[in-house]
Every structure is written in structure tokens, then in C-alpha cells.
Amino acid sequence: MKASNVLLGIIGGLAAGAILGILYAPEKGSETRKKISKKSGDIKDNLKESFNDLLSNVEDKYNNLASKGSKMVDDASDNLEKMNKELKR
Numbered sequence: 792m793k794a795s796n797v798l799l800g801i802i803g804g805l806a807a808g809a810i811l812g813i814l815y816a817p818e819k820g821s822e823t824r825k826k827i828s829k830k831s832g833d834i835k836d837n838l839k840e841s842f843n844d845l846l847s848n849v850e851d852k853y854n855n856l857a858s859k860g861s862k863m864v865d866d867a868s869d870n871l872e873k874m875n876k877e878l879k880r
Contacts, residue, residue, distance in 0.1 A: 798841055798845075799841070802834070802837055802841060809834075810827065813830065814827075
């Protein structure tokens, strides 16, 4: 199971629990709506942060792989040049 799926599941579970807790609280409707609105904003911010972290992680891994691939191509090119020089001797 991917870490991102687990993270989204945890965030979703926390969000559902918070909303259910607010809905069943014995308060006025206007207060409950304010709490739901605040919690929704908090959840949205958490999801944005989690997505940005995931995106940053993927970007870092892509850059790392691209760098390794570029190095491998450069090394192969150098080896071919060396082999070509040795064959011309």
C-alpha cells in the first residue's frame, strides 16, 4: 500500500470523525455551521499541504532519476569514445 493512500485515508477518516462530532454536538445550528466551515477550511489546507508534499517528493525522485540517467548516458558515451580510440590504434 502506498504511503500517499494511507495518508489520504487517515486525513479522510479524521475529517469524517470531526464532521460527525460537530453534527452530533448539542449546539445551535449557526454555531455548528461555523464549526463545519472552519473544519472544512482546515481539512482543505491539510489536503493542500499533503498534496504539495507528495508533489515535492515525486519531483525530487524524478530529478534524482533524471540525474542518474544523464550520468549513465555520459559514462556510456565516454566508454564508447575510449573503445573507439583503442580500436583505431
